[in-house]
Amino acid sequence: MTTATATAPARSHAGAPRRNLIGRIVDRLGSGLVQVLMILLGLFWLVPTLGLLVVSLRTTEVNNAEGWWTIFTKPAEITIANYGNLLAGGFGASFWNTVAITVPTTILVIGIAAMAAYAFAWMEFPGRDLLFLVVVGLLIVPIQIALIPVAALYGQAGIFGTIPGVVLFHVAFGLPFAIFLLRNFFIGIPASLLEAARMDGAPEWRIFVSVVFPLGKPAIASLGIFQFLWVWNDMLIALVFADAANQPMTKYLQSQMRQFGTNMDILSSGAFLSLIIPLVLFFAFQRYFVQGMMAGSVK
């Protein structure tokens, strides 16, 4: 809308009123076209997920017979039977495994990264800047590089396939981003606050807990939501390091993919349940989510 109002005065300088009128009509038409285009694009992004929801609410027989969009003429076909079948299978356990992996990972990443970030931001030690550059470098290391070595390590340590093994792997690979994000935020805390605390002789851990951590809340919230979603949605690490008893939802659903057609009931309802919590978090905390994402893309 900004351009429509902005161009109008410009045109009135330029020419006769007649042209101005035509210009306005063209602007209106253009604006209308933009509206239609954006509605179509919005539908394009919304409808696939809507399709998943509808498919999950219809039986396999109905889904095999007709497209999910026929639901609008036959709303009576809705059933929650798929969700019943899903929970009767192994999905319930995998849901709790996802929770058991995601929550500790998020807490550990925040705690460990905040400590390191505080040291990088407000403590002097030899090699600090070089070490931080290493962290920046590690930001985009592909996970694949660690799969084989860590699998060997876990084999020796006897934690291959366990939830702690999965959690530790996630924590380690979450740290570079987390340290980067928090250090860049902590460094903006007014120096006077820290100096005052240090003058008073407060120990570092107390400054960390009672000054840095509370002041860093916005960044910690961004990190927390980002980290949570990242771990919740992971499939690769789970595929390698979680055995069948400890598998999260992504791995459970992946194991049902081979018979995509016949497992449609489980897959659609499971995929939809797996994305409910991320979506709720996203809509509730979208501000922090966007902040974390923007801070994380290295500028």
Place this chain on the structure above:
Amino acid sequence: MAVTERLDGPQDPPVDSTGGPTSGPADTPRPRRRLGPSPTIALLFLLPAALLLGIWVVYPIGYSIVRSLYDSTGGVFVGLENYGTIFSDEGTLRTVRNNLIWVIVAPLVVTTLGLIFAVLTERIRWATAFKLIVFMPMAVSLMAAGVIFRLVYDEDPDKGLANAIMTVVHDTFSSSQGYPDARPREGDESPVAAEEDGAVVTKQPAAAGQPVLIPIVGVKQEVLPADAEPAVAATGGDGLSGTVWFDFTPGGGGVNGQPDATEKGLPGMTVEAVSDGEVAATTTTAADGTFRFDDLPEGSYVVRLPADNFTAAYNGLTWLGPTLITPAIIGAFVWVWAGFAMVLIAAGLAAIPRDALEAARIDGASEWQVFRKITVPLLSPVLLVVFVTMIINTLKVFDLVFIIAPPSVQPEANVIALEMWRVAFGGGNNQGLGSALAVFLLILVLPFMIMNIRRFKRGDS
């Protein structure tokens, strides 16, 4: 770029975020006089992170490099043989080729779309809703996105949304109904005959005022449209008219070559009036099978049903087949990441001084010129960030390929990250080649790692 960006536009910056990730270093010069704790305390704060990063990230890099020089079980030193395999084995070479396609296509499409969305959202009132919708896939797992797109790409137009839309669009612009295996009634008495290419042509030129009868047999029940009405003999009169119908009376009876009461017309047939081998006019049959050419110039015409009528109806594309699988998965990738690009670019757009744009407009620059000469150059740092992030993401792409490509076509869609998992864990059990693929992946992202470090050094000093 402010940290306070949100999907519903910039808000008043909260007081406690004065030192955002970017504005921090410049705003707050470090205190000269050291008041901090001893390096020992710093070490204690760093220790947990250092241990985790050392054991889980840094050590594995060295391990993988060494391991990549040994054979599948690790017993025999093979030098660079595993790397040779990547470029000589047909299967792994295809993963490299596929990754190349990904890197060339996906970042460009995502960045372009993100730019278009960011610019267009400035012109609608419901920009917040639009941004939320397009950004939403970012929160969803790639596993779930994969299931969503397996559904979208289903080949059956009665199940897959993509083909359902394509069929509807196709049938809107091309009326050909599609009657596979249908053929003209044969025999000397029949007024029509099949040509070699499958078209059906009247044997004699149409007589003036006489309706043309085109009896068709062999129409499969399932392709006969539900809206087909009983065939009606065209009334003749001015111009050239006639009837195309299914010359078959269910249960027997009826007169061959005449539209009987229980026989159905064939709607949607393309009909051509041909004079001396040239198509003079084209029309389509109605629900009762009748057609009519008005305003034909005087002359001698035969009536032809082109061969298109007798091919199967259009059913869309085989998205999940070997040819289209990579473009199809790239489509899903774009769906996931366009929101990321849009939000970053929109934030950059909001930071552009409006004065510059206004001045250009007052000087008579068109919207396109303003966009091309001012907006895009000012946005180029953000566009670069988005583009590079997407390159890294495409190099690492794994989940979407693994989930969307059905097992039978997975070799066609395979990418390096997926092949690494398959080779080492997904049944291959070749940790030598697996390590080599992982190191290869690391080498591919290395330039961007160096770029990140350089950029950071520049920004921080």
